[in-house]
Amino acid sequence: MYSHCEKGGWILGNKIDGCQAEYVRIPYADNSLYPIPAGSDEEALVMLSDILPTGFECGILNGQVKPGHTIAIVGAGPVGMAALLTAQFYSPAEIIMIDQDDSRLEVSKSFGATHTINSAKEGAINKVLELTNGKGVDTAIEAVGVPATFELCEEIIAAGGCIANVGVHGKSVALHLEKLWDRNITITTRLVDTVTTPLLIKTVQSKKIEPQKLITHRFKLDQMLQAYDTFGNAAQQKALKILIENV
Amino acid sequence: MYSHCEKGGWILGNKIDGCQAEYVRIPYADNSLYPIPAGSDEEALVMLSDILPTGFECGILNGQVKPGHTIAIVGAGPVGMAALLTAQFYSPAEIIMIDQDDSRLEVSKSFGATHTINSAKEGAINKVLELTNGKGVDTAIEAVGVPATFELCEEIIAAGGCIANVGVHGKSVALHLEKLWDRNITITTRLVDTVTTPLLIKTVQSKKIEPQKLITHRFKLDQMLQAYDTFGNAAQQKALKILIENV
Amino acid sequence: MYSHCEKGGWILGNKIDGCQAEYVRIPYADNSLYPIPAGSDEEALVMLSDILPTGFECGILNGQVKPGHTIAIVGAGPVGMAALLTAQFYSPAEIIMIDQDDSRLEVSKSFGATHTINSAKEGAINKVLELTNGKGVDTAIEAVGVPATFELCEEIIAAGGCIANVGVHGKSVALHLEKLWDRNITITTRLVDTVTTPLLIKTVQSKKIEPQKLITHRFKLDQMLQAYDTFGNAAQQKALKILIENV
Amino acid sequence: MYSHCEKGGWILGNKIDGCQAEYVRIPYADNSLYPIPAGSDEEALVMLSDILPTGFECGILNGQVKPGHTIAIVGAGPVGMAALLTAQFYSPAEIIMIDQDDSRLEVSKSFGATHTINSAKEGAINKVLELTNGKGVDTAIEAVGVPATFELCEEIIAAGGCIANVGVHGKSVALHLEKLWDRNITITTRLVDTVTTPLLIKTVQSKKIEPQKLITHRFKLDQMLQAYDTFGNAAQQKALKILIENV
Numbered sequence: 001m002y003s004h005c006e007k008g009g010w011i012l013g014n015k016i017d018g019c020q021a022e023y024v025r026i027p028y029a030d031n032s033l034y035p036i037p038a039g040s041d042e043e044a045l046v047m048l049s050d051i052l053p054t055g056f057e058c059g060i061l062n063g064q065v066k067p068g069h070t071i072a073i074v075g076a077g078p079v080g081m082a083a084l085l086t087a088q089f090y091s092p093a094e095i096i097m098i099d100q101d102d103s104r105l106e107v108s109k110s111f112g113a114t115h116t117i118n119s120a121k122e123g124a125i126n127k128v129l130e131l132t133n134g135k136g137v138d139t140a141i142e143a144v145g146v147p148a149t150f151e152l153c154e155e156i157i158a159a160g161g162c163i164a165n166v167g168v169h170g171k172s173v174a175l176h177l178e179k180l181w182d183r184n185i186t187i188t189t190r191l192v193d194t195v196t197t198p199l200l201i202k203t204v205q206s207k208k209i210e211p212q213k214l215i216t217h218r219f220k221l222d223q224m225l226q227a228y229d230t231f232g233n234a235a236q237q238k239a240l241k242i243l244i245e246n247v
Numbered sequence: 248m249y250s251h252c253e254k255g256g257w258i259l260g261n262k263i264d265g266c267q268a269e270y271v272r273i274p275y276a277d278n279s280l281y282p283i284p285a286g287s288d289e290e291a292l293v294m295l296s297d298i299l300p301t302g303f304e305c306g307i308l309n310g311q312v313k314p315g316h317t318i319a320i321v322g323a324g325p326v327g328m329a330a331l332l333t334a335q336f337y338s339p340a341e342i343i344m345i346d347q348d349d350s351r352l353e354v355s356k357s358f359g360a361t362h363t364i365n366s367a368k369e370g371a372i373n374k375v376l377e378l379t380n381g382k383g384v385d386t387a388i389e390a391v392g393v394p395a396t397f398e399l400c401e402e403i404i405a406a407g408g409c410i411a412n413v414g415v416h417g418k419s420v421a422l423h424l425e426k427l428w429d430r431n432i433t434i435t436t437r438l439v440d441t442v443t444t445p446l447l448i449k450t451v452q453s454k455k456i457e458p459q460k461l462i463t464h465r466f467k468l469d470q471m472l473q474a475y476d477t478f479g480n481a482a483q484q485k486a487l488k489i490l491i492e493n494v
Numbered sequence: 495m496y497s498h499c500e501k502g503g504w505i506l507g508n509k510i511d512g513c514q515a516e517y518v519r520i521p522y523a524d525n526s527l528y529p530i531p532a533g534s535d536e537e538a539l540v541m542l543s544d545i546l547p548t549g550f551e552c553g554i555l556n557g558q559v560k561p562g563h564t565i566a567i568v569g570a571g572p573v574g575m576a577a578l579l580t581a582q583f584y585s586p587a588e589i590i591m592i593d594q595d596d597s598r599l600e601v602s603k604s605f606g607a608t609h610t611i612n613s614a615k616e617g618a619i620n621k622v623l624e625l626t627n628g629k630g631v632d633t634a635i636e637a638v639g640v641p642a643t644f645e646l647c648e649e650i651i652a653a654g655g656c657i658a659n660v661g662v663h664g665k666s667v668a669l670h671l672e673k674l675w676d677r678n679i680t681i682t683t684r685l686v687d688t689v690t691t692p693l694l695i696k697t698v699q700s701k702k703i704e705p706q707k708l709i710t711h712r713f714k715l716d717q718m719l720q721a722y723d724t725f726g727n728a729a730q731q732k733a734l735k736i737l738i739e740n741v
Numbered sequence: 742m743y744s745h746c747e748k749g750g751w752i753l754g755n756k757i758d759g760c761q762a763e764y765v766r767i768p769y770a771d772n773s774l775y776p777i778p779a780g781s782d783e784e785a786l787v788m789l790s791d792i793l794p795t796g797f798e799c800g801i802l803n804g805q806v807k808p809g810h811t812i813a814i815v816g817a818g819p820v821g822m823a824a825l826l827t828a829q830f831y832s833p834a835e836i837i838m839i840d841q842d843d844s845r846l847e848v849s850k851s852f853g854a855t856h857t858i859n860s861a862k863e864g865a866i867n868k869v870l871e872l873t874n875g876k877g878v879d880t881a882i883e884a885v886g887v888p889a890t891f892e893l894c895e896e897i898i899a900a901g902g903c904i905a906n907v908g909v910h911g912k913s914v915a916l917h918l919e920k921l922w923d924r925n926i927t928i929t930t931r932l933v934d935t936v937t938t939p940l941l942i943k944t945v946q947s948k949k950i951e952p953q954k955l956i957t958h959r960f961k962l963d964q965m966l967q968a969y970d971t972f973g974n975a976a977q978q979k980a981l982k983i984l985i986e987n988v
Contacts, residue, residue, distance in 0.1 A: 001431060004406040067583040068696030089561040089585040093700035114700075150424065159251040169424035175434075177397065177416035182438035184248060187422075191429035202562030206587035206608075314830040315943030336808040336832040340947035361947075449809030453834035453855075495925060498900040644918065653745040663918035669928075671891065671910035676932035678742060681916075685923035 002031070003191040010191060020224070020244070034197055037205055043243060044204050047082075047211035051241065052200055054166065054192040055082025055143075060090065061196070062188040063139035063164035070094040070132055073113075074152055075143035076104035078214060078240045079166055083141050084111050085209055086200075092139075096131060098124050098152070103238055111213065119152070128156040135159075141166060147173040154180065162186045214241040221246050249278070250438040257438060267471070267491070281444055284452055290490060291451045294329075294458035298488065299447055301413065301439040302329025302390075307337065308443070309435040310386035310411035317341040317379055320360075321399055322390035323351035325461060325487045326413055330388050331358050332456055333447075339386075343378060345371050345399070350485055358460065366399070375403040382406075388413060394420040401427065409433045461488040468493050496525070497685040504685060514718065514738070528691055531699055537737060538698050541576075541705035545735065546694055548660065548686040549576025549637075554584065555690070556682040557633035557658035564588040564626055567607075568646055569637035570598035572708060572734045573660055577635050578605050579703055580694075586633075590625060592618050592646070597732055605707065613646070622650040629653075635660060641667040648674065656680045708735040715740050743772070744932040751932060761965070761985070775938055778946055784984060785945050788823075788952035792982065793941055795907065795933040796823025796884075801831065802937070803929040804880035804905035811835040811873055814854075815893055816884035817845035819955060819981045820907055824882050825852050826950055827941075833880075837872060839865050839893070844979055852954065860893070869897040876900075882907060888914040895921065903927045955982040962987050 003009055008028045012018045016027075026033060036045060060083060065071055069092040073080050076099035087095055097113040099105050100120035108116060117127045128137060136158035142150050145167025153163045154176055165188060175187075203209045216239050219227040227244060230237045250256055255275050259265045263274075273280060283292060307330060312318055316339040320327050323346035334342055344360040346352050347367035355363060364374050375384060383405035389397050392414030400410045401423055412435060422434075450456045463486050466474040474491060477484045497503055502522050506512045510521075520527060530539060554577060559565055563586040567574050570593035581589055591607040593599050594614035602610060611621045622631060630652035636644050639661025647657045648670055659682060669681075697703045710733050713721040721738060724731045744750055749769050753759045757768075767774060777786060801824060806812055810833040814821050817840035828836055838854040840846050841861035849857060858868050869878060877899035883891050886908025894904045895917055906929060916928075944950045957980050960968040968985060971978045 001407050003429070003431060066693070067702065068693040068700070091583040091585075091697060091702045093696045093702065145428075150422075160248050165424065165428060167428065169428045171425050172421045172423045174419045175397075175422035176419045177412065177436065178418050181392075181412060181414065181416045181436050182250070184250060184437045184440075185435070187434040188432070189424065189428050190431045193431075199560070199562040202587045203585060206562070208561065208585045208587065313940070314949065315940040315947070338830040338832075338944060338949045340943045340949065446807070446809040449834045450832060453809070455808065455832045455834065495901050497923070497925060639922070644916075654742050659918065659922060661922065663922045665919050666915045666917045668913045669891075669916035670913045671906065671930065672912050675886075675906060675908065675910045675930050676744070678744060678931045678934075679929070681928040682926070683918065683922050684925045687925075 001193055002195065003193045008032075022246075032194070034201060037201065040201075040205065041212060043215060044210065044212040045201070046243060047214055047241065048197060048200050048204065050192065051078055051082045051214065052086065052209075052211050053194045053196050055079050055084075056086040056089075056200065057192050057194075057196055058166040058188075058190040059083035059141040059143065059164050060086045062190055063141055063162045064186075065090045065092055065139050067091040068093045069138040070096070070158075071139040071141065072096040072098060072128060072137045072153075072156055073141045073143060074098045074149045075167065076101065076108045077143065077234070080141070080143035081108065081111060081214055081240060082211070083143060083166065084108055084113060085211060085213070088112050089203065089208065094131070096128060096137065098128075101235055104235070107240070124152055125155045132158070137161060139164065143167055145169045147171065151176075157183070157185055160184045162188065165189045215243045216240045217242045219244055248440060249442065250440045255279075269493075279441070281448060284448065287448075287452065288459060290462060291457065291459040292448070293490060294461055294488065295444060295447050295451070297439065298325055298329045298461065299333065299456075299458050300441045300443050302326050302331075303333035303336075303447065304439050304441075304443055305413040305435075305437040306330035306388040306390065306411050307333045309437055310388055310409045311433075312337045312339055312386050314338040315340045316385040317343070317405075318386040318388065319343040319345060319375060319384045319400075319403055320388045320390060321345045321396045322388075322414065323348065323355045324390065324481070327388070327390035328355065328358060328461055328487055329458070330390060330413065331355055331360060332458060332460070335359050336450065336455065341378070343375060343384065345375075348482055351482070354487070371399055372402045379405070384408060386411065390414055392416045394418065398423075404430070404432055407431045409435065412436045462490045463487045464489045466491055495687060496689065497687045502526075516740075526688070528695060531695065534695075534699065535706060537709060538704065538706040539695070540737060541708055541735065542691060542694050542698065544686065545572055545576045545708065546580065546703075546705050547688045547690050549573050549578075550580035550583075550694065551686050551688075551690055552660040552682075552684040553577035553635040553637065553658050554580045556684055557635055557656045558680075559584045559586055559633050561585040562587045563632040564590070564652075565633040565635065566590040566592060566622060566631045566647075566650055567635045567637060568592045568643045569635075569661065570595065570602045571637065571728070574635070574637035575602065575605060575708055575734055576705070577637060577660065578602055578607060579705060579707070582606050583697065583702065588625070590622060590631065592622075595729055598729070601734070618646055619649045626652070631655060633658065637661055639663045641665065645670075651677070651679055654678045656682065659683045709737045710734045711736045713738055742934060743936065744934045749773075763987075773935070775942060778942065781942075781946065782953060784956060785951065785953040786942070787984060788955055788982065789938060789941050789945065791933065792819055792823045792955065793827065793950075793952050794935045794937050796820050796825075797827035797830075797941065798933050798935075798937055799907040799929075799931040800824035800882040800884065800905050801827045803931055804882055804903045805927075806831045806833055806880050808832040809834045810879040811837070811899075812880040812882065813837040813839060813869060813878045813894075813897055814882045814884060815839045815890045816908065817842065817849045818884065818975070821882070821884035822849065822852060822955055822981055823952070824884060824907065825849055825854060826952060826954070829853050830944065830949065835872070837869060837878065839869075842976055845976070848981070865893055866896045873899070878902060880905065884908055886910045888912065892917075898924070898926055901925045903929065906930045956984045957981045958983045960985055 094114045096115045097108040098117045105116040136156050138161050140153035140157050140163045142153050143166045150173040341361045343362045344355040345364045352363040383403050385408045387400035387404050387410045389400050390413045397420040565586050588608045590609040591602040592611045599610040611618050630650050632655050634647035634657045636647050637660045644667040835855045837856045838849040839858045846857040877897045879902050881894035881904045883894050884907045891914040
């Protein structure tokens, strides 16, 4: 569990300065760096530094996504999209994307969502239950980080299902054990461990996934402030991930 | 997942009359009855009808108890004791029993608890953290069913650990995702499926477990009301399980 | 483990007459029949009676196929093709198909194989090692049933890999433990349990797999003998699966 | 999989000189050394350097030993005894020890074997089948390394069971796929990875296991040649493990 390594864990950009620099010192580098295979699409691999393993490990692996399953992803931001892309490694039958932004929902369809729900416009709970014959979903992935979206997951999870929390939360949520105590559900939290990086590199190499799709904007290193502005207004700018080029 | 079988599930004593009768009709009997091996201790096997598989499946299996682990069981009532007995199948290093009743805690020691904490008398959180060098426990089993005990589990769970809910809850609890979102924890709920009954029968046959220890009182069938009174005052009567004899 | 159920198991066409009849009695029907969802492609579902779950359970699940893995399937007959189709549920990076029939290898490419090797024409061991930088494959699926093909799997399996036997064998094979004892490999055998039928129905419903592709020939019920002749000369007739229509 | 690390793996005493020296250089020490907890029984911990993790990882974990299971261990030498001790972490119902040396079998009883079979004196296959009502064992652990003992495991394994190879083999064995292809069995090999060392340290600390029991002889460093003679005649000398003391 690298994420909770007593001397390591989440260091770059957290306990020490991060990588927005020309040179960077990487602590414990022999356990955390991977060689880039010859001929790789480096832009695709940039997405593997954080967002792909986060969506995959915290959402898809913790959510136990399996062939034929029905899953819901709540939040169509970058990490929700990373979950959407990597969910497809396991061939779920249905992927329902839930967000309040029609534009992001539209993008999610082109990334493989089979159904979309704009929860600002229609009742997400009822819609999910309708799509699943009243059973709910096998996996619900929370990729927002507020009480309302987590509690939505509690309402739509099927008996025996998994709620995989990916969002960063600032306050507590109500866990309705009075309804869930006998429902055989699993709830997980996780800080990404990046243990799946080698696997993800192979899937990129073999074109099973094209994470460069997540890049919506590109800036030069000296346009950094503009890049932050764009990402700060991500919804309005229709931004998912922003690439900083050093040339 | 028998517990959520669309036509089956928890039927006896719930959807139809239960077994406190001389004759009983068992629906779906070919999937739910097991032959009693010759020479069995039938009193031990009575404990396998509900309480042992509940403690084992909902607590120990869901809690992923492993050799060398440190676990805490919150609630030293009958189902907590069943969890205590079956936890030992997996040789955890430490089993911390937490309750407010000294008498039950004393019994738990004779059942294999390595530490006991009376949470009415001392701070359970601090005591658990002290016993675990500040790390918390690998598995916390909630066997009471009220918000305070579930939230205690949230406070004492180690990074990477499992909270296995066994208690029947009447209201929601606060899930502190603001603290737990990055702690790689798993929370589970479950209505017992009784899929482990064949395994449990074998462990009783081979004396790996002696569930008859849970029987503290015995009554005849015509003393049923007295039996209910005793169980209704379980703490005061120092009652764990009560056996009704038909002779 | 339905396949080894003491009173059930492989009954139809084995212990009692099979389904090549207008009416058939199905023992233990409540555990072995599934409703056909409205609007299904029934020809696709015919493939789920035996060949798809066999390739999937005995080959892909036992072989622990994972995203990014490299797998080899030895034998491009119907069950090898079923393994090829269902392997793709888990997004392996490379699927190497090995057979002695160019025509079947060609078909396997259209079904998703990324590499093919005609083992009658080139050294399969060297070719696999060349494709895998000398490491061998993560999963080798034996779908023929003779010593030479099983021993080929032993030669091409990577450290930590799985050999999943699907073939029906008539004699013993040499297990080279003098080479394999320290290679951390797993070898599995299995008679299909059909526990994955509900999952497979969902993947057919959602078009994640199109097993009707395996049907190469169609006959009426009164052309049964001709159908058997064709299947008896499957390689020459380029036959994979033959559908008998009752109309 | 440390055992197959491209730059690491089994180095000491294999690729470079081992530890029979006053000073030793440990390559990749930050991934392979563990601090000894204060107050530990160091003699017990010596057993954790190789034999305990070998018996546990290659035998018990690979063999998927579970509560209530019936297991057989073929070979009552040191590594078979290590498997016997660590098997009990999972509370199997029956542990059948098979060897040709009555003295070792007698020791195995004091270590927890529930049945012993001297295969030089009675038919081991028939005896195991008799003890298991004709079903065979859930796990068979091969801890000798010759064809006869591996093939014995093939004869006594139950449908759905695991054969975990621990022995170091010098030649191939006959794998009877003509009998086993439809028996849903798993066969594993493994070079110890020592990933379970932290777990094993905890079980020693908490007295769940007393591996110092395996030490039958003690010598000083300057009696090394005598120690080798004793271990070279282990059966005759009734030797399991020999401790070299540096004082």
